[in-house]
Amino acid sequence: MSAPHDSGPGVGFGTEPDASPEAQLGRLLGRALNSFDLPDETLERLDGALAYAGSLHSAHHSAGRHRETYRHNWLLIDGGSLTLWELVHNTGRAGTPQHEVYVSEDELHLATGRLPLPREAEPEFDIHVPMTPVKLPPLPPLHRAFGLGDPDNSVDHARRLLRRAENPDVTTRPGPGTARxxxxxxxxxxxxxxxxxxxxxFTLYEHAFLLCDGCEISLWEVEHTATPDGRHMCEVYATQEAARAAMEHRASSYPRARR
Structure with missing residues (x-):
């Protein structure tokens, strides 16, 4: 068995001191092919996590094929912790590393069992890095960190976003009040x-705007190809709930959008 390849995720405490717990989560979700299958409740719990620890959990290397599993822990603002499990393997047709993420060790084992590796390919080693829950005092609400302000650019971006909205039901589009x-x-x-x-x-984006009085407002953009001719189109909604409901409706109307 050889050591894990260099392209895997960083593991251990303090390996990337400049990466916040939120950034670590973003990197994991960004590289995982099935990140959109994670329950919304799980992601909501991870919002505002205070600390992160990652560790290599198990690995198997043989005949040019490899499989590693990683354990990702976050310390939550309520003093508890939450774990996500990452599977990395190169058993696909292209032979390039593929990343998957799961909420439980049972799901991870099921996914690992589906890989075309020898039956005897059990974990050669198993490493656990426990995270002891810490009782912390309540924290004030976290504020979004906007970059350098550019009013002309932000107003123009809002105008272009509203202009490209093609909501089938025009009453669901943000109205003149939002535009003002x-x-x-x-x-x-x-x-x-x-x-x-x-x-x-389907892809869902949040467009957050900071107003001159310090208030924030968000619009939710759905990009998809669930159209009769497969054409790419955008829809814009005032709430995330409305955007997700529209995605579900579109997917049920055009089943080929599901894969």
Whole structure:
């Protein structure tokens, strides 16, 4: 058995001192092919995590094929902890590393068992890094960190976002009141929203705007190809709940959007 390859995720405490717990979660979700299958409740619990620890849990290397599993722990603001399990392997057709993420060790074992590796390919070693829950005092709400303000750019971004919205039901689009509010935008931030995935043809983005009075407002953009001719289109909603409901409706209307 050889050592884990260099392209795997960083493991252990303090290996990336500049990476916050939130950044570590973003990196894991960004590289995992099935990140959209994670329950929304799990991601909500990880919001505002205070500390992160990653460790190599087990590994198998043979005949040019490899499989490693990683344990990712986060210390939560309520003093508890939450673990996600990452599977990395190169058993696909292209032979390139593939990453998957699971919420339980049982799910991880099921996924590992489906890999085309020899039956005797059991974990050669098993490493555990316990995280002791710590009781912490309540923290004040976390505020979004916007970059350097550029009012002209933010107002123009809001205008272009609203202009490209093609909601089938026009009453679900953000109205004139929202457009007027966004004329006071002085900074904005775009992030991909993770959670339950309805199909590989859908992507959900949050467009957060900082207004001149210090208030924040978010719009939710759904990008998809669930159209009669497979054309790419965008829809914009005022709430994440409305955006996810629209994704579910689109996916049920065009089943080929599910994969």
């Amino acid at each position: 509010l966004l004329q006071e935008a002085c900074a904005h931030q775009i992030t991909q929203a993770f959670g339950c995935r309805v199909g590989h043809g």
